[in-house]
Amino acid sequence: MDTKTPSRVEFLQGTLDLLILRTLLAGPTHGHAVAKHIRRTSEEVLHVETGSLYPALHRLEAKGWIAASWELSDKGKRARYYRLTPLGRKKLIKEQTKWEAFARAMGSLLNPPDPAGQ
Amino acid sequence: MIFLFRKLGWLLRRRGREAELEEELRSHLDEETEEGQAAGLSREEAARRAHLELGNVTLLKEDTRATWSWRLWDELVRDVRSAAGLLSRDIRVSIVILCTLALGISANTAVFSTVHGVLLKPLPMPNADRLVLINETRLPEFPEFPTASGNFLAWQQQSASFENMAALVNQRLTLLEEGKPESLEGALVTASFFPTVGIKLVLGRVFSPDEDHPGKSDVVVVSARLWARRFRSDPNIIGRVVNIDSRLRSVIGVAAIDLEDTDLWVPMAFDVAAQDNHGGHDLITFGLLKRGTSIEAAATDLKGIARQLEASHPDTNQGWSVLLTPMRELVVGDVRPMLLLLWGVVSLVLLIMCANIANLLLIRSISRRRDVAIRLAIGATRLQIMRQLLAESVSLALVGGGAGILLAYGEIRLLNTFGGDVLPSTVHLQLIDWVFTAVISVVTGILFGLIPAIESTKPDLTESLKDGSRSASIGLRRRRLRSALVVAEVSLSLVLLIGAGLMVRSFLKLSFVNPGFNAENVLLAELTLPEKYPQPDDARRFIDRTLEEISTLPGVTAAAVSHVPPFRGGDVRGVLFEGQPAPAHDEFLTVSHAAVSPEYFDAMEIPLKRGRVFTKQDRAGSTRVTIVSETFAARFFPGEEAIGKRISPTVGTESFREIVGIVGDTKRYGLAAETMEQVYEPIDQIPFPYMTFVVKTSTNPMLLAQGIESRIQSVDRDQPVVALRPLHQMVEESKTPSRITMLCLAVFAGVALLIAATGLYGVIAYSVSQRAREIGLRMALGADRTHLLQLVLREGVFLTAVGLVVGVSGAYGLTRLLQAWLFQTSATDPATYVGISAILAVVSLLACYVPARRALGVDPVVALRSE
Numbered sequence: 009m010d011t012k013t014p015s016r017v018e019f020l021q022g023t024l025d026l027l028i029l030r031t032l033l034a035g036p037t038h039g040h041a042v043a044k045h046i047r048r049t050s051e052e053v054l055h056v057e058t059g060s061l062y063p064a065l066h067r068l069e070a071k072g073w074i075a076a077s078w079e080l081s082d083k084g085k086r087a088r089y090y091r092l093t094p095l096g097r098k099k100l101i102k103e104q105t106k107w108e109a110f111a112r113a114m115g116s117l118l119n120p121p122d123p124a125g126q
Numbered sequence: 127m128i129f130l131f132r133k134l135g136w137l138l139r140r141r142g143r144e145a146e147l148e149e150e151l152r153s154h155l156d157e158e159t160e161e162g163q164a165a166g167l168s169r170e171e172a173a174r175r176a177h178l179e180l181g182n183v184t185l186l187k188e189d190t191r192a193t194w195s196w197r198l199w200d201e202l203v204r205d206v207r208s209a210a211g212l213l214s215r216d217i218r219v220s221i222v223i224l225c226t227l228a229l230g231i232s233a234n235t236a237v238f239s240t241v242h243g244v245l246l247k248p249l250p251m252p253n254a255d256r257l258v259l260i261n262e263t264r265l266p267e268f269p270e271f272p273t274a275s276g277n278f279l280a281w282q283q284q285s286a287s288f289e290n291m292a293a294l295v296n297q298r299l300t301l302l303e304e305g306k307p308e309s310l311e312g313a314l315v316t317a318s319f320f321p322t323v324g325i326k327l328v329l330g331r332v333f334s335p336d337e338d339h340p341g342k343s344d345v346v347v348v349s350a351r352l353w354a355r356r357f358r359s360d361p362n363i364i365g366r367v368v369n370i371d372s373r374l375r376s377v378i379g380v381a382a383i384d385l386e387d388t389d390l391w392v393p394m395a396f397d398v399a400a401q402d403n404h405g406g407h408d409l410i411t412f413g414l415l416k417r418g419t420s421i422e423a424a425a426t427d428l429k430g431i432a433r434q435l436e437a438s439h440p441d442t443n444q445g446w447s448v449l450l451t452p453m454r455e456l457v458v459g460d461v462r463p464m465l466l467l468l469w470g471v472v473s474l475v476l477l478i479m480c481a482n483i484a485n486l487l488l489i490r491s492i493s494r495r496r497d498v499a500i501r502l503a504i505g506a507t508r509l510q511i512m513r514q515l516l517a518e519s520v521s522l523a524l525v526g527g528g529a530g531i532l533l534a535y536g537e538i539r540l541l542n543t544f545g546g547d548v549l550p551s552t553v554h555l556q557l558i559d560w561v562f563t564a565v566i567s568v569v570t571g572i573l574f575g576l577i578p579a580i581e582s583t584k585p586d587l588t589e590s591l592k593d594g595s596r597s598a599s600i601g602l603r604r605r606r607l608r609s610a611l612v613v614a615e616v617s618l619s620l621v622l623l624i625g626a627g628l629m630v631r632s633f634l635k636l637s638f639v640n641p642g643f644n645a646e647n648v649l650l651a652e653l654t655l656p657e658k659y660p661q662p663d664d665a666r667r668f669i670d671r672t673l674e675e676i677s678t679l680p681g682v683t684a685a686a687v688s689h690v691p692p693f694r695g696g697d698v699r700g701v702l703f704e705g706q707p708a709p710a711h712d713e714f715l716t717v718s719h720a721a722v723s724p725e726y727f728d729a730m731e732i733p734l735k736r737g738r739v740f741t742k743q744d745r746a747g748s749t750r751v752t753i754v755s756e757t758f759a760a761r762f763f764p765g766e767e768a769i770g771k772r773i774s775p776t777v778g779t780e781s782f783r784e785i786v787g788i789v790g791d792t793k794r795y796g797l798a799a800e801t802m803e804q805v806y807e808p809i810d811q812i813p814f815p816y817m818t819f820v821v822k823t824s825t826n827p828m829l830l831a832q833g834i835e836s837r838i839q840s841v842d843r844d845q846p847v848v849a850l851r852p853l854h855q856m857v858e859e860s861k862t863p864s865r866i867t868m869l870c871l872a873v874f875a876g877v878a879l880l881i882a883a884t885g886l887y888g889v890i891a892y893s894v895s896q897r898a899r900e901i902g903l904r905m906a907l908g909a910d911r912t913h914l915l916q917l918v919l920r921e922g923v924f925l926t927a928v929g930l931v932v933g934v935s936g937a938y939g940l941t942r943l944l945q946a947w948l949f950q951t952s953a954t955d956p957a958t959y960v961g962i963s964a965i966l967a968v969v970s971l972l973a974c975y976v977p978a979r980r981a982l983g984v985d986p987v988v989a990l991r992s993e
Contacts, residue, residue: 039150040157058154059181062147063189070193078146081153083160088150 024056024064025073026107029092029100032074036091038081039065065090073099147190155180202517209518216490220522223483226881227526227570230479232533233472233874234566239538239559241465244549245458251383253324256289256415257453260428262407264445273411275396276404277435277443281411282318284431287424288413292319295409298654298816299390302369302844303356309653309846310352312370312390319391320347320381322414328353330364330379333393343393346375350382352389371656404435405442413450425450457550463946464548464867470943471622471874476566478618478878480574481611482885487519487578488608489892498582512579519575520568527567531560548863581607605893609925612882612889616929617936619875619882620966624937625944626875627958629868632951636864641857642792642801643692644731647683648820648853649827650691651834653845655815665813666746668841673723675837676821681830684822686725689814693856696720696794701805703762704772704782717758718794718802719775721809727789729822737769737787744808750783751811755791755804762803775805783807796860798949820853827852867947879966882929883973890922891977901981915978922974929970930963 031037031045042065043056068074073096081087092100155176162172180186251257261270262277273293282291292315299312317338320327328350337345346368348357357363366377370390381391415424428448435443451459491498498511535555542552581604659665669687676685690697699719702708709715724740726732735756744751752773759768772782791801809817819838823830831850838847894901897918904914941953951958 038153040154044161057181058179059186059189062150062154062186063193066147066190067193085153085156086149087153088146 022103023107024060025068026100026103027056028061028064028068029073029096029103032090032092032096033100036079036089038087038089040087042090068096072096143194147187151180151183151186205514205517206521208514209521219486219490222884223486223522224526224529226479226483227523227567228529228533229877230472230476231523231527231530231563231567231570232537233877234476235531235534235555235559235563236537236541237465237468237472238562239534239555240541240549240553241469242558243553243556244551245462245465247551251324251453253322253414254453256417257323258413258415258421258424259451259453259456260291260411260413261449261451262432262446263449264447270449272407273409274404274407274442275400275409276402276439277432277446278409278411279396279401280435281413281428281431281448284434285413285424285427287416287419287427289416290318290322291411291413292316292322293394293409293411294319295394296388298848299371299392300654300656300844300846301356301390302372307844307846308356309848310389311387312392313388314394315391316394316396322412323383324414326382328380328382329361330377332379332381333391338393338395340395340397343395344373344375345378345393346370347379347381347391348377349389350380353380372658404439412453421450421452461548461550464863467867467944467947468870471625471871474618474622475874475878475881476570478615478881480570481615481618482881482888483574484577485608485611485615485885485888487574488581488604488611489888491515491578491582492604495582502583508583511583515579515582516572516575519579520571523567523571523574524564527563527570530567531555531563534559534563544869545866548866577607577611608889608892609921612885612925613929613932615882615885616926616966616970617933619878620930620933620963621937621940622871622875622878623962623966624933624959625941626868626871627962628941628944628948628951628953628955629864629871631955631958632948633861633864633868635950636797636861639793639797641693641797642732642790645693645852645854645857647823647825647827648729649823649831649834649850650853650856651819651821651838651850652691652848653817653819653838654848655817655845658844659815662746662813665815666810669723669809669813669817671841672819672838673725675841676819676834679830679833679837681823681825681833682821683824684725684729686723686729686820686822687809687817688723688726688820689721689809689817691818691856692720692730692792692820693794693853694796694860695818696802699775699805701762702774702782704774715762717775718804719807720804721807721812721814723809726806726820729820730792731822732792733790735788735790737785739787739789740806740808745810748811750781751786751808752783753787753789753806754785755789755801757791757801758803758805759785759788773805775807797857798864827854864947864949879969883969886922886925886970887973887977889925890918890974893921894918894977894981898981905982911982914982918978918981919971919974922971922978926967926970926974930967933966934959934963 027046028042031042031049037045039062043058043061046056065074065076069076069090073093074090075093076088076090078086079089155173158176158179159169159172162175163169165172167175260273260281262273263269263271275293278291278293285291294316295314297312297314298309301308301310315333317333317335320332325332330347332347333343333345337343348363353359353363357366360366363377363380367374368377369375370392375392413424415421425448428450432443432447436446501511502508538553538555542549546552655665655668659668673685673687676682697719698716701715701717722740724742724744727734727739737753739753740751752775754768754773762768763771768785768788771785773785774782789804789806792804793799793801794804795802819834821827821830821834828850835847835850838845901914901918904917905911937959938954945953
């Protein structure tokens with residue numbers, strides 16, 4: 009467990025990173041597709057601002073969790089495709105586990121079990 | 127670690143990234159637009175929405191760029207870039223600074239490389255760190271004396287501190303191979319020599335202990351060098367029989383050793399007499415310490431044995447002890463003090479240089495005062511700005527260092543060329559020297575950058591921001607600082623100059639020493655007669671015939687012979703006086719002894735003071751005669767006439783010789799050495815198998831070298847001549863160490879003076895420019911020019927005076943360290959101190975005068991208008 013309490017920015021960044029990594033688990037895609045995927049899969053709840061998406065993608069690339077290359081898209085145009093690296097995959101599992109623990113904790117806090125035990 | 131590499135890789139591809147990001151964003155926009163269109167929007171509407179969706183592109187790009195960068199590196203690069211910009215702006219000053227840096231750093235690198243290459247280089251023998259030289263010693267007359275064989279054998283048997291011990295005698299041996307005689311450096315060694323010293327065997331084997339006995343010792347080991355040169359690296363050399371000194375020996379091995387020039391090793395083969403010899407000292411002895419045994423422990427051990435020998439052999443060993451010296455000390459011991467002196471000198475020069483540059487930077491920083499103040503005002507920390515300023519000065523220093531190391535290559539070349547005789551090995555620039563240059567450049571940069579950096583960032587914001595501010599407090603503080611720096615420069619230079627002056631004076635004194643003979647046009651030819659000449663008569667005949675042959679050569683004015691070389695060579699003996707009781711063994715008076723032919727004094731132009739020189743009548747069989755030097759007569763026969771008295775320069779068989787003449791003293795052991803009492807005998811009465819022919823010529827002696835050699839060989843075809851050298855050259859070469867040290871010190875002192883002078887010039891020039899208005903005003907009001915000059919110069923004179931005082935006091939304390947090098951000159955020689963101070967004063971005043979004069983030449987109106 010992290011002993012450091014992440015700041016708000018870091019926390020949000022961390023969330024975005026997790027979403028990107030999860031999206032890329034399915035296979036390599038380009039930036040625009042990642043944004044669309046997140047939007048669709050979250051049923052339009054989570055809108056990723058493009059302004060944060062690209063910096064996040066580049067940051068993840070700098071850290072070595074994802075790798076990028078220029079490919080031809082299915083429409084025949086050149087696009088920058090990102091894919092998960094083995095390091096990124098490990099990070100994804102770790103972060104996902106942490107997130108699920110967090111979600112469970114939130115859940116028990118918000119819906120405490122009935123003291124009567126029904 | 128990998129993180130670092132990745133970051134670096136990223137940094138390098140940054141420009142490409144910008145273009146990529148552009149393209150990426152454009153393709154994003156295209157996608158978004160197309161989707162919009164697919165959803166039914168018009169192209170323009172879709173495009174508009176896409177742009178809106180993208181948001182603030184600038185901010186996006188900024189954020190993305192932020193993920194690419196590494197802050198620390200970025201700032202460093204920016205600092206260096208700004209430094210480069212500043213340098214090119216102020217190009218003249220920068221060039222001066224760079225040149226000074228290159229000079230100072232290159233000198234330091236050159237000296238470091240020499241120190242490290244000579245003093246720290248591992249010796250070429252594998253056991254070198256455990257190898258010690260063992261001398262016998264009897265203070266005070268014989269501090270380091272060769273060993274007597276009987277003593278050596280006693281040590282070998284009884285000592286527990288050494289893994290092995292060996293003895294050696296250097297001897298020139300003549301190799302007669304294919305009819306060509308060649309005189310080579312040889313050595314008689316005990317069989318234990320090779321394992322003790324650890325020589326590498328190339329072929330064959332070394333002596334077995336059996337072969338180290340008389341009668342069984344007809345073997346020889348040759349050097350790899352000789353094997354290649356004379357035997358064409360013949361692989362079948364083992365077993366080959368060669369003629370060495372008319373004795374046939376079988377080659378049993380080929381060995382390689384880098385240190386000496388020895389080419390032939392033959393067994394020492396101690397005989398029975400040698401075992402009992404405790405008084406004839408002719409061996410060089412070494413020991414290989416056992417692992418874990420310290421040299422002090424071994425010394426104690428041997429001293430104990432020596433004391434036992436004193437008790438058991440009182441007539442020979444009374445008062446004799448031992449002295450152990452590590453091998454390394456021998457190789458570098460002579461040259462270490464000189465190198466350390468040089469290092470001290472170049473360090474001082476570096477300090478002077480730093481002070482000078484700091485001064486220049488202080489001046490320059492004044493123009494950036496405003497700049498710095500603004501930055502401080504908007505929130506930059508003092509540390510940040512200092513870091514930038516230091517980065518600038520370190521960059522400057524590194525560039526100077528780069529130029530410096532190139533210069534150092536040239537300096538090392540010079541050092542090798544002129545210092546070849548003094549240094550034990552040649553010096554090369556190695557990797558560690560490059561590292562040293564980088565480090566010292568950084569240190570120098572920090573040294574000279576620190577004061578300006580601190581000074582520039584002192585928080586006096588409001589003052590600095592004011593336009594045209596002539597704040598008293600800042601100005602005063604800076605001026606004091608710069609004055610202090612200049613005083614430091616001047617005094618350090620003075621120290622160096624006085625040191626150099628003392629060395630020059632000492633060298634001049636050395637040059638004017640009268641050696642007692644005339645070295646001009648004298649050729650020396652050394653040779654050793656091999657065992658082919660067993661009887662003294664054989665040697666006599668050889669000498670007579672050779673002298674005859676040489677005298678007939680045209681150009682030869684006089685031909686003579688001496689058994690030891692007339693310079694840098696000598697034979698030391700005890701002396702007995704007829705009518706006086708023989709002194710106890712430890713009180714023997716020692717004198718220098720030489721056996722010479724009658725023409726010797728003529729050829730060497732040694733003046734005859736009283737009596738006569740030897741004649742042809744002084745032969746074997748006639749009355750034994752001797753000639754002594756003036757000092758001998760004065761010391762041993764004070765107030766009386768020495769001629770007619772009888773002395774015996776041999777110990778053991780006392781046969782007295784009559785003194786028939788007194789000649790002038792000669793400096794046989796070196797120009798700086800003390801004059802030793804000298805005794806001469808006719809070589810015919812006491813012929814030795816080794817001799818030096820002394821030939822006086824009418825022209826350049828080297829022209830006759832070949833002729834003389836061929837004359838010698840016409841007497842004996844197989845006789846090689848060891849060395850043919852002009853005496854003049856030998857005497858000159860003996861001055862080389864002093865000459866080199868003096869030259870180095872003089873050069874560095876000169877450089878220091880130059881730097882200090884420019885420093886002084888800079889301070890005065892600046893001070894004058896600051897006071898331009900004031901001066902203009904005064905001139906306009908009709909002030910007398912001379913008066914004005916005095917006013918301006920006052921500061922310069924004051925600084926010079928303070929510098930002189932501090933410098934003289936410093937020199938007084940420091941020059942004591944030089945005393946060891948000084949010949950007939952005191953380290954506090956007043957004439958030198960006064961003279962050098964005067965020179966410095968004149969140069970300094972000149973450096974002040976020039977800018978002052980120029981300032982006064984300016985039109986007062988212009989000066990008044992200046993700001």
